[in-house]
Amino acid sequence: MRIAISKERRLYVIPFKNGRRKGYTCLGFNYAFDKASAVARWLKERGVEVKFPEWRSVGRVGGYREFEVVIKAAREHFNKTKEKCPIELCQQLVGLEGKRVEIVDLFGDKRRFYVGKSTGSIPCHIELAKINSSGGFPVTGVPFRSLAVIGRGRSKQ
Numbered sequence: 001m002r003i004a005i006s007k008e009r010r011l012y013v014i015p016f017k018n019g020r021r022k023g024y025t026c027l028g029f030n031y032a033f034d035k036a037s038a039v040a041r042w043l044k045e046r047g048v049e050v051k052f053p054e055w056r057s058v059g060r061v062g063g064y065r066e067f068e069v070v071i072k073a074a075r076e077h078f079n080k081t082k083e084k085c086p087i088e089l090c091q092q093l094v095g096l097e098g099k100r101v102e103i104v105d106l107f108g109d110k111r112r113f114y115v116g117k118s119t120g121s122i123p124c125h126i127e128l129a130k131i132n133s134s135g136g137f138p139v140t141g142v143p144f145r146s147l148a149v150i151g152r153g154r155s156k157q
Contacts, residue, residue, distance in 0.1 A: 003064055012064045027067070029059045036070040038087040039122065043070070048077055071122070078121035088124035089117070090142050098131070100151035105141025112150065115139075 004013040011026040036053040043050045050073045057063035074085045086094075093101070096115045104110050116126035116136055126136040 003061060005059060005061065007059060010059065014064075027064070029063065032064065032067040033058050035087070036067040039074050039085055040070050042085050042087055043073055043077060046077065046083070048073060075121045084120075085122045088122050088138075090125045090139050092142065092144055092147055093125045093139065096149060097125075099149050100131075102148050102150045103141075104145040106143060106145065107141055108145065109141060 003015070005011075006013055006026075009026075010029045012029065012032065014025050014027060016023055016025060033053055033055065040050050040052045050070055051066065053063065053066040053070065057066055078084055093115050097117050098115065100112065100114050102110065102112045111127065113127035113129065113136070114131045114133070116128040116133070117123050118126055118138075125139040127139055128136040
């Protein structure tokens with residue numbers, strides 16, 4: 001399956017097929033470039049040779065392929081070393097996993113949630129409705145205007 005480019009929306013449109021299910025997912029041009037650049041810098045600091053994405057490739061199929069190569073390199077590094085790339089983690093929440101917090105985000109919205117963390121080679125923090133929730137949404141609206149721990153919660157392993 002071929003990826004499509006939506007220049008007007010600045011998105012890579014990526015088809016997927018999982019058994020009988022088919023669909024599409026989208027990835028923003030700038031997000032893909034910024035994430036691949038950050039992961040490439042992190043890998044370079046660890047002595048991993050990886051080609052940095054090029055700005056001139058943004059919005060082209062080649063730009064998406066460069067993103068894929070860098071993400072694959074992070075996965076391979078993790079498989080060898082078990083070291084996870086922290087670039088998607090919210091620095092204000094590091095160490096608060098399993099705790100209940102109240103935040104006022106960058107946009108002035110107040111939210112309460114338990115801090116979770118996704119799995120994989122490039123984890124992100126997740127907003128959990130309950131401590132025993134099986135999933136949630138990635139944390140958004142960072143950096144926070146305010147952050148308070150409002151409950152101890154319990155340690156999530």
